Structure formats: structure tokens, C-alpha cells
Amino acid sequence: MRALVLMALLALLAGCATSPPTFNAEVSVRHQIASDVAGKRFAFKRDASQAQSLLQRQVEHDVAVALEGYGLTLDSNASRADWLVELAYGIDDGKTVTYNQPVWGTTYYTYYRRVYSGNNYVIVPYYYPSTEVVGSQSVSEVVYTRYLAVDVFDRKALAGNEFAKLYEGEAKNRSASQQFDNALPYLTRALFQTFPGTAGTRTVRLPLPPVQP
Structure with a gap:
């Protein structure tokens, strides 16, 4: 019996070892947008710190491509846009996590x-x-949270000092890596798997390329 249990355990571990790596993101969405968004024009809303940021331009590019995939059109002239899109992104200072390892x-x-x-x-x-x-042994590591947050405003309502928020969405990934650039494409894909999508929080798992030996 003990040998059978051991064989089953080793088989399970072998299956886990061959499972493809994934990028896991927690996605939260709230919105009041009708499902048909095709034809809307959007522009990006930037604060002073983002106006001359190359990273901001990269994030804008990735988000714009995702939105255009749903039939929206990027307009460089914000005064013609239906929507203004505001971005927040980055990585936190990390949190030490301790757990038991067999x-x-x-x-x-x-x-x-x-x-x-x-x-x-x-x-x-x-x-x-x-x-x-x-x-078992106690293991500690620093876990960083990488995030992408997207807010969408009705431009005309915002200009009229009315409540203008149409959409707020955020994708978070927790990792031992401090790199944000390599996480950005996956955060964008996770957040815009659907748009505007169903309100709520869900976990999105995206396949990663296999690690080269």
C-alpha cells in the first residue's frame, strides 16, 4: 500500500513538473458601458508626470491596440474624442512572504x-x-505586485463637471520579479480579455513561453 501511495504521489508531481508556466493576474472591473462600443473615439488623459514619459507611451500603445481590437478608434485630438482614457501602472515596493516548504x-x-x-x-x-x-522548512521571499489600471471617462460629462466615470479596471500580478516591462503585455491581455466585460473580480491565467534550458 505504501508503495502504491508513493507511486501515485510521484506521478502527481511529474504531472505538475510538466505543466506549462502561466502568468496569473487578478482582474477587477466596474463599468456602466453598453456592450456595443464599436465606433467610439478615445484619447489619452495624461498628468504632468506622464506627458514626457516613454513608458507612458508604451503603455498607451498597448492599451490602444487592445481597445482598437473592439472597434474603438484612437484620436490624437482629445477635443474630438468621446472618451478620455487615464492610465496608472507600475510595481510596488514588495512584501515579504513566509511559508513552509516541504x-x-x-x-x-x-x-x-x-x-x-x-x-x-x-x-x-x-x-x-x-x-x-x-x-519542512520556513522560506521567506519578497513578492512584488505589478499592476495596470485603466479608467475611462465621458469627455463631455467631464468638461461639464458632471459624473463622468464610465469604466474602471485593474489587472494585478504578484511575482518575485521586479521587472514591469515584461509583465505589461500580459497585464494588458488579462485586463482586456473582454471589454467592457462583466463587473467583478476574476483570475486570468495566460500561458507563458517555456523556459529555455
């Missing part, structure tokens, strides 16, 4: 057999090695 080691179990020796049967022990969890 420790694997070699143990032995005994299997007894009756062996005929001379005129008698004797019980002979056989020892088999087994790789099992033999304990």
Missing part, C-alpha cells in the same frame, strides 16, 4: 520474504529506498 529526502522501508534455507523457511528482510517528504 523537504524531500531518502527513507527506507522493509519488506519481508520467506526464503527456504536448508530444511527450514526463514524470514529475510529486504530494504527499499523511498523518496518522501521528511520535514
